[in-house]
Amino acid sequence: MKELLLGILNEAIDVCKKAKSNLELNELKAYYLGKKSPLGDIMKKMASLSIEEKKEVGALANQVKAKIEEAINQVRAAIEEREIERKLESEKIDITLPGKTFNLGTTHPLTQTVEMLQELFLGMGYTIAEGPEVELDVFNFELLNVPKGHPARDMQDSFYISDNLLLRTQTSPVQARTMLAMNGKPIKIVCPGKVFRRDDDDATHSHQFMQCEGLVVDKNISMSDLKGTLLLIAKKMFGEERKIRFRPSYFPFTEPSVEVDVSCFKCGGKGCSLCKGNGWIEVLGAGMVHPNVLRDCGYEPEVYRGFAFGIGIERLTMLRLGIDDIRQFYINDKRFLEQFKGEK
DSSP states (O other), rough: HHHHHHHHHHHHHHHHHHOSSSHHHHHHHHHHHTTTTHHHHHHGGGSSSSSSHHHHHHHHHHHHHHHHHHHHHHHHHHHHHHHHHHHHHHHOTTTTTTOOOOOOOOOHHHHHHHHHHHHHHHHOOEEEEEOOOOEHHHHHGGGOOTTTTOOOTTTSSSSSSEEEEEEESSSHHHHHHHHHHHTTTEEEEEEEEEOOOOOOOSSSOOOOOEEEEEEEETOOOOHHHHHHHHHHHHHHHTTTTTEEEEEEEEEEEEEEEEEEEEEEETTSOOOOOTTTSEEEEEEEEEEEOOOHHHTTTTTTTTTTTEEEEEEOOOOHHHHHOOOOOOOGGOOOHHHHGGTTTOOO
């Protein structure tokens, strides 16, 4: 029986070495180690052996079984390793080939301008304030010294939802809300966002546009603080050589009120088509916060003063990037938008 066992072992090892797949190995394992295997037949015949022979043959049979299993496992591991290598070779990537290109987007020109302003104002110690686009009449008009009967309240100029609810016509309501929330404490905020007015869309007008308004309220605030702030904005947006000038104007929520012009960045103030020959470009409106607004929002105008300014994001972007039609910002023309990658 010893010779039979050793013969089975040698035969099994030789057959295993010739196996090419796991399926073949599974069949070999069932043939040599299953219940009806040659090894199993020998185990059945052990009943006729003496006790000593049984011990000896049984030990040898277990060794043969273990070695056959070991041989099968070794060949299986080799087959699996070759399969992995084959897959790796078939999936091999030539790293010298050009990589896949992806069409990367960019921020919208208006968003670029807003982010530039936010970065500038945050560096000056301002905080960003936001408010609802659907606004109450009291915040949009009454608290901003715009009494009932004022032309700005007319249905032809504003999008009313109900008698006391409308789409905000400016971001100034955020200022009123913030002043009330601060309970008479100093304020230094900017309020970027969308606003809505009933207007016919053309190259310079839109029923929806963006504003960035600023508000500073504290003791001893003066017109010179406003001028210094606006001069810094002009230099940041249009270049260090820019100058600004104030022209008297009227806004119901500021007194005195001014229109702010910046020296033309195209001609340096000499006169060109952009500035219409006068060397200056109108960029924003500003002024000192009206005492009525301070009083209605919880501040004593005898103690606190403030200044406010409003910047049209579309106008500022058009000037900065040389765009002549405001409608280009909203038609999602990829050819137009791709021109301003990295302009920030």
